[in-house]
Each structure stands twice: as C-alpha cells, then as structure tokens.
C-alpha cells in the first residue's frame with residue numbers, strides 16, 4: 001500500500017514509522033524544509049520505551065507528490081487540514097482513501113471536502129508523541145487507535161489499515177462505533193489539553209492538585225451531557241479512566257496543546273472545546289467550565305496573532 005502521511009510532525013512521524021515497519025511504502029509530507037532535510041539526510045529518529053530507531057523513510061514537500069497514492073493519513077493540525085489537502089490534490093485520485101486520526105470534532109466534514117464521502121475514514125489515537133527536534137520524535141507511553149469509514153463506506157479498507165498499524169506496533173482496531181470514540185476522545189482532550197497548556201505543565205502535575213482534578217472531572221461530565229443530548233450515546237466512566245491513565249502512565253507527555261503554546265503556535269481549541277461548546281448551544285445546554293477553558297485558550301491564541 002502506498003501511503004502519504006500529510007503533516008510529518010509528532011504524530012505523522014509516529015504513524016509513518018508504524019506503516020513503514022509493517023512493509024507499506026510511506027512518504028512523509030511536510031512544509032518544514034529543515035525537518036524534511038534532516039529526515040532525508042539521516043533517517044527519521046524515533047525514540048520509544050523500546051529504544052531508538054533510525055528509519056529510512058523519504059520526506060517530501062507537498063508539491064513533490066505528483067501521482068495518486070492509496071491512502072492519505074492527515075496529521076496536520078485541524079485548522080491546517082483544508083489547505084494541506086488542497087496542496088496535494090495530485091496525490092488524491094478516484095480510489096484514494098483519506099484518514100484522519102486528528103483530535104477534535106468535524107474532521108469527517110473537513111476530509112469530505114476533498115474526496116467522496118465513502119472514501120473518508122476517521123478515528124482517534126491515544127498514542128502520545130512529541131517532536132523533539134528536526135527529524136526527531138519521542139513517544140513514551142502505551143496507547144493505540146481506532147478507525148472506521150466516517151459515513152457509509154465499506155469496512156474492508158479500514159480493516160486493512162488497522163491491521164497494518166497493529167503489525168507496525170500501534171494496536172489499532174476498525175470500530176463501527178467510531179463517532180462515540182471520537183466524541184469520547186474530544187471530551188478527554190477538552191478536559192486535559194487546555195489545563196496543560198494554561199499551566200505549562202504535563203498531566204502528572206494536574207494529578208497532584210484538587211483544582212485540576214476537579215475541573216477535569218467537570219469538563220468530562222459536561223461533555224458527556226452534550227454528546228448524549230446530540231444523540232451520541234457515550235458513558236462518562238471510560239473517559240474519567242482515560243484521564244487517570246493520562247495523569248499517571250503519560251504523566252510526562254506534553255499534551256499537543258502544551259507543545260503548541262510552548263512553540264508559540266495557534267492551538268486546536270476551536271475543534272475541541274469550541275466544537276463541544278457549539279454542540280452544547282445547539283442542544284440548549286450550559287457547559288461553564290468547558291466554556292471558560294475555551295475562552296482562556298482563545299485569549300492565549302490571540303496573543304499570537306496580535
């Protein structure tokens with residue numbers, strides 16, 4: 001299978017490495033020329049709990065992709081998706097499948113702007129990953145992914161993709177309840193990521209303080225209420241459990257939103273807390289802690305653009 005990873009940052013490199021280990025033909029696509037050059041010069045350096053690997057995966061700029069691939073895996077930030085897919089139009093042929101494992105809500109809709117709905121797959125990942133330098137990624141922690149066609153597509157291709165990732169070291173399943181999975185992950189991120197970004201601390205710090213643990217519990221309960229009012233029937237306890245795993249097993253992982261704030265980049269607050277807030281308004285619900293965190297991160301983002 002020929003796979004283009006669109007956005008060779010922390011997660012793109014981690015997933016590109018798994019596809020590569022499983023024998024797929026992988027191309028890492030990014031806009032950062034220095035990062036591309038570093039990968040092409042010495043290989044992708046991936047540090048996990050199992051050790052450090054140097055993987056000879058080619059990296060390219062979007063304009064260097066000139067023929068259709070079988071699968072595009074989108075791992076840009078959510079607000080970069082549309083532009084990034086527009087930049088690789090030549091790689092999206094009539095049979096090309098698109099997959100997003102990005103955080104947040106609405107990724108299905110964003111991908112369906114660039115391919116027929118039956119060729120759009122979505123999902124979520126609980127793998128942690130940090131970009132630690134040019135051509136260098138670190139992932140310390142267990143996790144996995146779930147994916148499935150977003151709309152009415154056939155499950156066969158999703159199963160093949162999941163099997164490849166599992167063979168490459170990221171346990172992945174094709175899960176028909178994918179929209180419940182995505183809502184649960186978005187609620188988890190709405191609770192964890194803004195608090196990491198605002199305190200400039202990792203989940204282990206949040207575990208030490210009643211203030212953060214209380215807010216995390218409340219945001220999860222608020223989000224589950226919104227999901228259920230929107231017709232997505234999920235339970236709160238598995239999400240509470242996931243926040244506990246994050247604060248203990250992934251205690252030192254820099255949540256992606258923390259990585260963004262530290263690097264002076266815009267965050268994905270609109271696709272996470274903002275999307276839950278929009279759904280709350282549509283359902284006539286109030287979600288005060290989710291909304292406060294949303295407003296705080298919007299202010300943080302405003303510092304970058306002003």
Ligand SMILES: NC(=O)C1=CN([C@@H]2O[C@H](COP(=O)(O)OP(=O)(O)OC[C@H]3O[C@@H](n4cnc5c(N)ncnc54)[C@H](OP(=O)(O)O)[C@@H]3O)[C@@H](O)[C@H]2O)C=CC1
Pocket residue numbers: 006007008009010011012029030031032062075076077078080083084085087101102103104125126127128129130131255256268
């Ligand atoms: N990091 C993590 O642990 C996790 C992240 N996620 C989600 O995965 C997604 C990716 O996150 P993450 O890997 O951390 O993000 P990164 O910022 O590390 O990676 C995104 C990459 O995409 C590149 N990019 C931007 N625009 C384009 C474009 N037009 N064409 C090609 N590449 C482009 C960026 O370059 P540049 O920096 O120059 O803009 C960057 O290298 C997000 O939705 C995130 O929420 C999900 C689970 C865990």
Ligand SMILES: CC(C)(CO)C(=O)C(=O)O
Pocket residue numbers: 103125126127128129189192193246253254255256257
């Ligand atoms: C790694 C994980 C699951 C937890 O923080 C994440 O989604 C993120 O960093 O955005």
